[in-house]
Amino acid sequence: MAGTGVFEEIIDGEVYKYYADGEWKKSASGKSVSIINPTTRTPQYKVQACTQEEVNKVMDAAKAAQKLWARTPLWKRAEFLHKAAAILKEHKNPIAECLVKEIAKPAKDAVTEVVRSGDLISYTAEDGVRILGEGKLLVSDSFPGNERSKYCLSSKIPLGVVLAIPPFNYPVNLAVSKIAPALIAGNALVLKPPTQGAVAALHMIHCFHLAGFPKGLISCVTGKGSEIGDFLTMHPGVNCISFTGGDTGIAISKKAGMIPLQMELGGKDACIVLEDADLDLVTANIVKGGYSYSGQRCTAVKVVLIMESVADAVVEKVKAKMANLTIGPPEENCDITPVVSESSANFIEGLVMDAKQKGATFCQEYRREGNLIWPLLLDHVRPDMRIAWEEPFGPVLPVIRISSVEEGIHHCNASNFGLQGCVFTRDINKAIMISDALETGTVQINSAPARGPDHFPFQGLKESGIGSQGITNSINMMTKIKSTVINLPSPSYTIG
Numbered sequence: 001m002a003g004t005g006v007f008e009e010i011i012d013g014e015v016y017k018y019y020a021d022g023e024w025k026k027s028a029s030g031k032s033v034s035i036i037n038p039t040t041r042t043p044q045y046k047v048q049a050c051t052q053e054e055v056n057k058v059m060d061a062a063k064a065a066q067k068l069w070a071r072t073p074l075w076k077r078a079e080f081l082h083k084a085a086a087i088l089k090e091h092k093n094p095i096a097e098c099l100v101k102e103i104a105k106p107a108k109d110a111v112t113e114v115v116r117s118g119d120l121i122s123y124t125a126e127d128g129v130r131i132l133g134e135g136k137l138l139v140s141d142s143f144p145g146n147e148r149s150k151y152c153l154s155s156k157i158p159l160g161v162v163l164a165i166p167p168f169n170y171p172v173n174l175a176v177s178k179i180a181p182a183l184i185a186g187n188a189l190v191l192k193p194p195t196q197g198a199v200a201a202l203h204m205i206h207c208f209h210l211a212g213f214p215k216g217l218i219s220c221v222t223g224k225g226s227e228i229g230d231f232l233t234m235h236p237g238v239n240c241i242s243f244t245g246g247d248t249g250i251a252i253s254k255k256a257g258m259i260p261l262q263m264e265l266g267g268k269d270a271c272i273v274l275e276d277a278d279l280d281l282v283t284a285n286i287v288k289g290g291y292s293y294s295g296q297r298c299t300a301v302k303v304v305l306i307m308e309s310v311a312d313a314v315v316e317k318v319k320a321k322m323a324n325l326t327i328g329p330p331e332e333n334c335d336i337t338p339v340v341s342e343s344s345a346n347f348i349e350g351l352v353m354d355a356k357q358k359g360a361t362f363c364q365e366y367r368r369e370g371n372l373i374w375p376l377l378l379d380h381v382r383p384d385m386r387i388a389w390e391e392p393f394g395p396v397l398p399v400i401r402i403s404s405v406e407e408g409i410h411h412c413n414a415s416n417f418g419l420q421g422c423v424f425t426r427d428i429n430k431a432i433m434i435s436d437a438l439e440t441g442t443v444q445i446n447s448a449p450a451r452g453p454d455h456f457p458f459q460g461l462k463e464s465g466i467g468s469q470g471i472t473n474s475i476n477m478m479t480k481i482k483s484t485v486i487n488l489p490s491p492s493y494t495i496g
């Protein structure tokens with residue numbers, strides 16, 4: 001059960017505490033933030049609304065703890081992480097329970113998220129030991145005009161304090177994808193979890209606490225992003241921001257100081273289907289890619305661009321497969337569960353109504369009860385409809401019929417987003433040419449877009465992000481290069 005057993009100390013009455021200086025604390029604000037269960041639409045949990053003063057203290061403690069942590073041997077840092085990973089996996093059930101209640105993630109997927117997060121932490125520890133254990137030696141005489149009189153030793157050092165802000169849809173996995181690389185690289189870490197998902201994140205942080213990390217090195221401050229977000233992201237104590245979310249990330253990048261930013265933002269991942277594609281494979285990937293977790297994934301298929309000649313066949317197959325999707329509460333492991341909030345459901349409905357008014361073909365009847373939206377396929381969508389461009393983050397998928405590959409590529413590249421895309425064809429040469437032409441961070445050939453496995457590079461172009469994630473990239477991004485140059489006496493001074 002959430003908040004019980006080893007997690008008893010993280011809650012006070014009915015409000016979850018925040019984590020600072022190695023302790024679970026109540027905020028001096030005396031205020032809390034309610035987390036609404038998307039299924040029941042009633043308050044499920046409460047978390048502290050932390051104050052600016054509390055953020056200041058967390059930053060000071062982080063700075064002090066980081067100095068010692070950076071000198072802790074790399075193998076020891078890895079040991080702490082392995083321990084946290086094991087504790088996290090051991091407690092997957094109460095954490096998954098929070099994910100079910102806070103973000104309506106289907107129960108099975110919630111457990112998978114926690115286990116995957118444990119694996120991510122362990123992999124990061126191993127990868128960090130390898131890549132941070134290596135440096136470089138440069139000699140001066142490779143550059144014109146130089147003698148062999150300077151030796152440059154360079155290695156990677158931590159940035160300092162990393163601020164991690166994950167989104168609601170993977171509050172555990174996308175938090176540890178920032179926490180683990182930051183820590184193995186010798187940084188301190190301040191987490192601001194998403195409000196929906198905060199309680200799962202606090203449970204996850206407690207696993208790091210139980211692993212015995214030094215006091216102050218890791219902290220978790222809760223509160224609404226709209227209230228404490230700016231104070232955190234513009235805080236002078238922050239040396240790096242790793243953010244995953246929507247447009248908020250664009251605003252943060254404009255406000256943040258001269259510090260490295262890792263921004264993984266929204267997407268409008270296109271699925272391009274050519275005439276020679278395996279249509280059953282296409283169908284399976286459209287349904288899984290478009291509707292898993294009710295479409296609330298950055299890499300969900302968000303628009304299908306399909307050659308007219310195979311469109312009717314694929315639409316029929318997709319409709320038939322969609323009829324098997326189960327719809328209902330996350331506790332029952334349904335495929336389609338309520339979307340995260342009422343405002344999100346209203347936004348999705350707005351896109352659907354716009355498409356309706358402009359003449360899209362509804363393959364199913366539009367149906368909504370509370371935050372639960374029945375899966376919907378919209379055919380004959382045209383570029384003048386909002387849903388052709390905007391990210392619904394819901395179980396609603398537009399189909400645009402195209403008459404040439406170039407038309408599909410053009411639509412994809414005209415998007416403000418550039419996260420992933422996918423192409424279905426049996427012609428590998430064509431697939432590679434299309435991949436080269438698409439302005440997205442990744443192109444999947446013959447499979448739906450996906451983040452992961454977690455060690456693969458993962459990045460968005462244009463408004464989809466800055467920098468690259470994936471375990472190795474994140475470790476590198478959270479370090480900087482430090483050089484020491486050994487200057488020898490003049491070359492005329494020789495031995496031997």
Ligand code: NAP
Nearest residue numbers: 167168193194195224225226229245246248264265266298
């Ligand atoms: P969001 O509204 O942008 O929120 C993301 C995080 O930012 C939350 O923790 C939120 O806290 C916080 N926040 C809000 N205002 C802030 C501010 N002024 N300063 C600092 N932090 C602030 O996104 P979301 O609705 O949680 O997630 C959905 C979006 O994430 C979609 O666009 C999706 O495509 C994107 N996403 C991208 C990736 C990727 O890797 N590219 C992966 C997953 C999701 P509160 O919850 O307290 O507001």
